[in-house]
Amino acid sequence: MDPPFEEKYKSLLTNTTLLSKDKDYVIMSDYEEHELPIIDLHRLTLSFSEREQCVKEIRQAAREWGFFQVVNHGIPQEILEGIQLEQRKAFHHPFSKKAEENILNLPGYTWGNPAATCLRQLSWLEVFHIPLTDISKISGEYKSLRESIEAYTATAEKLAKDLSEILAENLGVSSTFFQENCLPETSYLRMNRYPPCPFSSEVLGALPHTDSCFVNVLNQDQIGGLQLWMNGKWISVKPNPEALIINIGDLFQVASNDVYKSIRHRVLASKQAERFSLAYLYCPRKDAVIESGMKPSMYRKFTFGELTEQNARDVKETGNKGGIPRFLM
Numbered sequence: 001m002d003p004p005f006e007e008k009y010k011s012l013l014t015n016t017t018l019l020s021k022d023k024d025y026v027i028m029s030d031y032e033e034h035e036l037p038i039i040d041l042h043r044l045t046l047s048f049s050e051r052e053q054c055v056k057e058i059r060q061a062a063r064e065w066g067f068f069q070v071v072n073h074g075i076p077q078e079i080l081e082g083i084q085l086e087q088r089k090a091f092h093h094p095f096s097k098k099a100e101e102n103i104l105n106l107p108g109y110t111w112g113n114p115a116a117t118c119l120r121q122l123s124w125l126e127v128f129h130i131p132l133t134d135i136s137k138i139s140g141e142y143k144s145l146r147e148s149i150e151a152y153t154a155t156a157e158k159l160a161k162d163l164s165e166i167l168a169e170n171l172g173v174s175s176t177f178f179q180e181n182c183l184p185e186t187s188y189l190r191m192n193r194y195p196p197c198p199f200s201s202e203v204l205g206a207l208p209h210t211d212s213c214f215v216n217v218l219n220q221d222q223i224g225g226l227q228l229w230m231n232g233k234w235i236s237v238k239p240n241p242e243a244l245i246i247n248i249g250d251l252f253q254v255a256s257n258d259v260y261k262s263i264r265h266r267v268l269a270s271k272q273a274e275r276f277s278l279a280y281l282y283c284p285r286k287d288a289v290i291e292s293g294m295k296p297s298m299y300r301k302f303t304f305g306e307l308t309e310q311n312a313r314d315v316k317e318t319g320n321k322g323g324i325p326r327f328l329m
């Protein structure tokens with residue numbers, strides 16, 4: 001089997017007598033499906049009142065949902081199609097090439113969770129996690145992938161910056177913060193592939209997590225499976241081919257003193273369908289200070305580097321990121 005994890009997963013599944021009752025990991029056969037709020041960004045370029053209405057909707061969705069969809073987002077269709085094609089090509093190389101030859105010259109390829117020791121830690125996805133500081137290392141036969149990544153991330157960066165400035169304007173964040181701290185090379189691109197999964201009723205595609213960024217520009221295909229933890233239950237997000245998803249990450253939850261929500265999300269695996277998604281994680285330099293201008297602040301101030309190092313230690317020790325609760329006062 002390619003990718004070759006089935007045997008390991010089979011033994012973990014048969015050795016576990018009881019599936020976890022933890023709500024995070026339970027998989028039911030049907031879920032409520034919701035359409036995320038949909039925001040037409042074209043209005044940002046129109047009259048003052050149309051722009052103000054659009055800004056209001058963006059801030060409201062960030063407060064109430066933490067996730068929303070955008071249309072007329074400014075990323076040209078041919079750039080979206082270009083990266084989607086290159087992403088498929090990269091994942092469709094044989095496993096040995098992706099894993100052993102390290103095709104992108106990057107340390108960021110993983111399949112499943114090699115550290116899984118129990119059911120709840122299994123995940124059924126392959127990831128190329130690409131720090132954008134490293135894209136110049138992608139060369140040779142992968143030049144077209146690199147070019148697609150460069151074109152896509154340049155436009156995703158502009159979208160993420162525009163939205164971040166709108167979200168930050170009323171939070172007391174300096175108007176030059178994003179300009180100075182979130183540079184083209186400080187963000188990350190995560191290319192995800194969820195192969196068809198023979199154990200889709202027992203194993204998740206992606207484990208529950210929040211994103212450690214300001215905002216995530218999420219480009220998913222039509223298969224579905226993305227779920228959000230809202231009001232004490234998992235709800236499914238209805239895919240929309242015309243839209244990109246924007247979700248608030250941990251850094252905006254801190255900067256807004258919990259006004260904007262970094263919502264926990266996960267992805268169900270599918271028995272038949274192969275699913276792809278692309279996450280552009282808009283992040284600052286490691287030495288950028290993350291704090292809320294609102295008083296009293298719920299979090300102590302910390303640098304982005306402190307958060308990523310703490311998360312890495314937590315993942316090593318417990319399998320999960322501790323995230324921003326670690327920095328609560």
Ligand SMILES: C=C1C[C@]23C[C@@]1(O)CC[C@H]2[C@@]12CC[C@H](O)[C@@](C)(C(=O)O1)[C@H]2[C@@H]3C(=O)O
Nearest residue numbers: 123127206207208209210211315319320321
């Ligand atoms: C979409 C993803 C975020 C994640 C890596 C992954 O590709 C799949 C699951 C996520 C998760 C959940 C458990 C841990 O918190 C984490 C660090 C991990 O190893 O897998 C996160 C990843 C992350 O947030 O970067």
Ligand SMILES: O=C(O)CCC(=O)C(=O)O
Nearest residue numbers: 190192220226267277279
């Ligand atoms: O595949 C998805 O839709 C979600 C991926 C995700 O949550 C991530 O990469 O952070």
Ligand SMILES: [Fe+2]
Nearest residue numbers: 209210211265
């Ligand atoms: Fe995520």
